[in-house]
């Protein structure tokens with residue numbers, strides 16, 4: 001490997017990040033913690049420092065916790081409350097908004113309704129998918145109205161409040177990602193209105209019933225599709241992350257944090273310098289587990305293309321430019 005070189009662009013000299021000598025993909029046995037108070041600092045050198053920690057986390061692990069994220073606790077609590085209420089509805093009620101009856105992947109996924117299991121058994125979770133609140137059906141991509149359960153109108157408000165908080169936080173994280181990639185902090189701003197976000201309420205029943213196969217997964221090993229995921233989990237442990245030696249490292253719940261992970265769209269932007277790391281969830285605790293991932297990406301009309309700072313002689317571009325909405329939709333079509 002060579003030392004960091006520079007290339008001159010319209011914005012002045014830039015590092016070619018892909019010549020960095022510090023890349024250690026998959027070399028981790030624990031998940032780092034990022035203190036976001038530095039990212040909210042008015043001092044640019046604090047923000048840069050935070051971005052450097054993010055660079056290490058993204059190139060080595062692909063997963064990190066964030067603390068001091070400024071999301072009010074009651075918004076998180078009320079969203080989990082909405083999830084519990086929703087999953088207590090009868091199957092018949094929930095199936096009225098079956099996700100497969102939606103053009104744009106909004107609504108309810110029953111137990112075993114999603115499939116990442118190579119053996120084809122389906123995943124042992126149920127979910128409820130909500131996106132940006134479009135007023136009407138959009139085009140053939142991911143745009144479309146949300147589908148709320150008629151029998152439980154009370155969940156719309158807390159779920160929407162949570163969605164909006166995630167958009168705020170996600171935009172902040174995008175700025176940190178930009179800084180970490182040696183781009184202007186605002187590089188992604190015009191591409192992230194919040195419309196490219198999907199949140200899911202998830203419920204993993206415990207896998208201790210005697211009629212349940214204990215090798216069954218709550219969610220099979222997979223990588224995420226969007227730019228990054230912000231995950232809120234309750235205090236029940238289930239999430240595991242795969243390192244380069246093939247060990248599953250537990251992402252144990254930690255109070256006051258979210259777990260953030262790089263998704264395949266960000267891997268494409270960064271020419272695989274940022275790792276979209278394989279993960280899975282298994283709930284063998286004996287109690288129900290609830291989690292709320294928020295998949296955040298650029299707006300669906302955006303072209304995702306390899307960033308120039310992530311290309312070098314030793315790392316030619318691995319991906320062709322693609323339309324974000326087409327890409328996400330294609331990946332989701334393969335999942336269901």
Ligand SMILES: N=C(N)NCCCC[C@H](N)C(=O)O
Pocket residue numbers: 114115116123219220221222223224225226263295335
């Ligand atoms: N059933 C499984 N495991 N599906 C694959 C993971 C889901 C990825 C997620 N919906 C995303 O959009 O990234």
Ligand SMILES: O=C(O)CCC(=O)C(=O)O
Pocket residue numbers: 200202219224231233238239279280281291292293
């Ligand atoms: O529930 C979790 O801990 C992880 C969920 C997840 O990986 C996903 O929905 O993509």
Ligand SMILES: [Fe+2]
Pocket residue numbers: 222223224279
């Ligand atoms: Fe995931």
